[in-house]
Amino acid sequence: DTAVSQTPKYLVTQMGNDKSIKCEQNLGHDTMYWYKQDSKKFLKIMFSYNNKELIINETVPNRFSPKSPDKAHLNLHINSLELGDSAVYFCASSQGPRPTDTQYFGPGTRLTVL
Amino acid sequence: GDSVTQMEGPVTLSEEAFLTINCTYTATGYPSLFWYVQYPGEGLQLLLKATKADDKGSNKGFEATYRKETTSFHLEKGSVQVSDSAVYFCALSPPGAGSYQLTFGKGTKLSVIP
Numbered sequence: 001d002t003a004v005s006q007t008p009k010y011l012v013t014q015m016g017n018d019k020s021i022k023c024e025q026n027l028g029h030d031t032m033y034w035y036k037q038d039s040k041k042f043l044k045i046m047f048s049y050n051n052k053e054l055i056i057n058e059t060v061p062n063r064f065s066p067k068s069p070d071k072a073h074l075n076l077h078i079n080s081l082e083l084g085d086s087a088v089y090f091c092a093s094s095q096g097p098r099p100t101d102t103q104y105f106g107p108g109t110r111l112t113v114l
Numbered sequence: 115g116d117s118v119t120q121m122e123g124p125v126t127l128s129e130e131a132f133l134t135i136n137c138t139y140t141a142t143g144y145p146s147l148f149w150y151v152q153y154p155g156e157g158l159q160l161l162l163k164a165t166k167a168d169d170k171g172s173n174k175g176f177e178a179t180y181r182k183e184t185t186s187f188h189l190e191k192g193s194v195q196v197s198d199s200a201v202y203f204c205a206l207s208p209p210g211a212g213s214y215q216l217t218f219g220k221g222t223k224l225s226v227i228p
Contacts (some may be wrong), residue, residue, distance in 0.1 A: 004157075033215075040220070041152075041156075041201055041220065041221040041223075042220050042221070043186065043218040043221075044219070045215050045216065048215060055181070056215050090157055090158065090160065092158075099146045099165075099207040099208060099209055100163075100165045101145050102148075102163065103159050103160070103216060104160070105150075105157035105158040105159070106157050108155055108156075108157050109138070109155045
């Protein structure tokens with residue numbers, strides 16, 4: 001029943017490790033996104049894919065690499081984790097990449113880097 | 115660039131009080147405007163949206179009117195409930211092809227006390 005799901009929900013890891021967060025949507029949407037929410041609740045887009053192609057790539061360290069194996073999945077891999085990467089990461093999807101398309105969000109993954 | 119400014123929180127109201135959360139934006143043309151709500155421990159949910167000037171979005175007793183002349187999209191509710199306690203985000207999506215990324219305000223935390 002879950003429209004946009006993310007795994008894991010919580011992720012605690014040491015500095016320097018590599019980790020992945022997975023996202024899946026069962027809405028049949030073409031477009032998917034990754035957002036980062038910092039400790040002050042500020043949300044900022046990181047990446048967007050449409051039909052498995054990267055269409056938004058904001059100023060994000062190249063330690064972050066999104067991968068979209070198919071339209072229903074958008075995973076986020078992070079290399080060499082740093083303390084500043086601690087945040088809540090939200091996946092979202094929309095029917096298409098249009099301004100009027102509603103984005104549906106997953107429950108978030110809380111990443112804590114120690 | 116595009117930006118969204120929301121009133122600073124937190125906002126604390128008694129049950130059945132009137133709610134206004136101010137939101138103003140800076141963008142060229144006619145962006146689409148959104149209010150998202152984030153309940154504790156959850157992802158964002160679309161609350162309402164408006165895609166052209168003078169449109170009124172409404173949902174669950176909340177309303178917001180797209181005012182081009184004042185570049186505003188203030189959120190209102192006539193009588194808040196404890197269950198409305200959440201963080202509210204105003205967002206815009208610029209017009210035009212390829213302009214589908216959401217720009218969020220910093221969020222306004224609302225606490226409703228019985």
